[in-house]
Amino acid sequence: MASILIVDDEKSMREFLEILLANEGFEVSSAVNGEEACGILDKTRFDLVITDIRMDTVSGIEVLRKAKEVDLNTEVIIISAYANADTAVEAMEGGAYDFIPKPFDVDEFRIIVREALQKKTSSGFEQEENAEEGFHFGCLMGDSPGMKVIYDLIKRVAKTNTNILISGESGTGKELVAKAIHTESQRKDRPFVVINCAGIPESLIEGELFGHRKGAFTGATMDKVGLFEAADKGTVFFDEIGELTPAIQVKLLRVIQERTFTRIGETTERSVDVRFISATNKNLEKEVIDGRFREDLFFRLNVINIPIPPLRERKQDLAVLAQYFLKKYSAEFEKDIKKLSTFALDILSNYPFPGNVRELENIIERSVALETSNIVLPQSLTLSNFKKTKVMEDRRRNDIGPNGIKLDEVMTELEKEYMLKAMELTQGSKQKAAELLGLSERSMRYRMEKLGL
Ligand SMILES: Nc1ncnc2c1ncn2[C@@H]1O[C@H](COP(=O)(O)OP(=O)(O)OP(=O)(O)O)[C@@H](O)[C@H]1O
Ligand SMILES: [Mg+2]
Structure with a gap:
């Protein structure tokens, strides 16, 4: 049974996670702050540590450092209500498995925990027939001919760096497929960064993606690393790509073509090595015909298309x-x-x-x-x-x-x-x-x- 240490100074959050994970069948311990966590980590080994980032005196980043110092194989997931790309980068560079902004989706959280533990026990994905669970490919379940085609595609494209467009109705598992491609690829130990194109306001998206220099605009009080840089050598997943505004589409096209970008307020170009996976539940071809999505960007993103069939099919x-x-x-x-x-x-x-x-x-x-x-x-x-x-x-x-x-x-x-x-x-x-x-x-x-x- 996998052991998990939960670190959060907020009692309700701690208890919520304890119950949630104990119900999943894990052996759960908890610490009320960073200090206590470090003390426990000195004495006991855990498969996974889930820690809040902002805590008095000893922060989540320090808990991460401690956990990795004691045992490099311990995975660490950081949760934070104050998500910004800087702390995410710090966490990733410190070897965190994932960085989850609060509030989070419980289902997604469960999957991340499961995947973090899976990463520990097995490298790569298993594809097997299990009498009790049925056929599955990593976290993807199902053995219909339609899904088998998808598993096969995942395995083949994972080895390449080609840009991929995953299309399918809402809830068909697009994000799960994107994650599977990442996990099957050489990039699996580097970040998988999700960018929800519908979720970031246009005025913020540029700063989020490219980062900015201190003083680049009012409110830019320090240098900021953007999501592209945070994802270096990993995978960037653009969810709901069809929602990008024309202005951002142009900027994105450049990054995809040149693999370089500049932080806002800087002139030096930075290069970045990322793999792009996009997903859409719109008919992007139609968006192109109707003039809402750039054709050149569409062709760049859609080198390989993975269409996920709806469940009724x-x-x-x-x-x-x-x-x-x-x-x-x-x-x-x-x-x-x-x-x-x-x-x-x-x-x-x-x-x-x-x-x-x-x-x-x-x-x-x-x-x-x-x-x-x-x-x-x-x-x-x-x-x-x-x-x-x-x-x-x-x-x-x-x-x-x-x-x-x-x-x-x-x-x-x-x-x-x-x-x-x-x-x-x-x-x-x-x-x-x-x-x-x-x-x-x-x-x-x-x-x-x-x-x-
Ligand atoms: N083949 C599958 N096996 C197991 N779980 C699945 C599978 N497909 C989807 N799910 C689950 O269904 C839910 C929706 O999946 P996901 O978020 O990947 O869909 P999506 O296509 O990205 O949806 P949306 O377009 O609404 O964002 C998740 O909880 C996911 O774990
Ligand atoms: Mg999705």
Whole structure:
């Protein structure tokens, strides 16, 4: 079991991380400040240290230094509410695995932790068939022909430095694919810097990307290293590239062509060695035709295109993905839900998933939270604007499809449905509900307990 040390002087944050990571099955310890952390690190070895950056007396950067001094193999993730490129660079140069700005997305955080620990145990990605988890490629799950093409592409392009454009609907896993390319490449030990083109205001983007010199403009009180420099020898991931304004598009084109840039307020050119991966959920070709995206930039970025098919076009992945998320959230919510009922999976296979894998993940998370029995039944799936009953009725009329059914599950589902219906009709009176169903009160109680109602 991997061991993790959490360092944060904010109690609520510390406790939140402790619970989150303990639920993931890690052995978690914590320190209330940098000093205590250094003391603990002197005595105990950890696989991973997660530390806040701003703390009184001993900072997160010093904790990082200490951890690396004691054991170079310990990975360190730094979290900070005061993210700027300077501290990120300092952290990266100190050997931090990643730098996460607060507030962060819990899912992303979990992935980063998992990847940091994965990096420790194995270099590179495994691609394997695992009886329990199904086929996967690193963090990417699924064995549909569509995904296998993607895995193959990832492996091939990872060896090159070509610019890559990943396209696909929202939630299809574009960022995960970009990260996989980075992890499979020679650059894996250098930073993977994500630039969300839709998230940085136009007035700030230049400074963020290129950095600036002290005094270059009001407010530039010191020299600042931009994200390109921070990513040197690593990978830059431009998320939502279609959102870049024309002015920034021109500047970016130059960096991509010349591999050089200048900090704002400086005249000397600096050169940079980065690999560019971009992602978009727009049709960039159409953006080019409509004059919103520069054609020359488009061709530069799109040397190789990796189109990720929407989930509804690779239904084969559904079971593996659902099972993967089920396991994850079962552990997180400390529940013992082992699988989805055949009915539930059937309903999911008929759902179009406009939000793709992300939506599936959310659906499973909610269902695990709601489910009271030990398999996920259709009742606990919340699908927007979708008639579950229609699928269930079709299914019942069709009795046994080509894949067969699980009679016990079908019966359990029916039983549960009737019990709920009877309770609803009798406004919760067990006695009256039992009468309606032709059961003794005792049998009713027993069944309700069994079904976790
Ligand atoms: N093949 C996969 N295996 C496991 N998890 C996946 C897979 N594809 C996507 N996910 C998960 O789905 C969520 C969305 O993935 P990601 O952020 O990479 O999508 P995206 O295409 O970048 O979405 P958006 O366009 O909305 O930014 C993440 O939580 C990710 O871990
Ligand atoms: Mg994304």
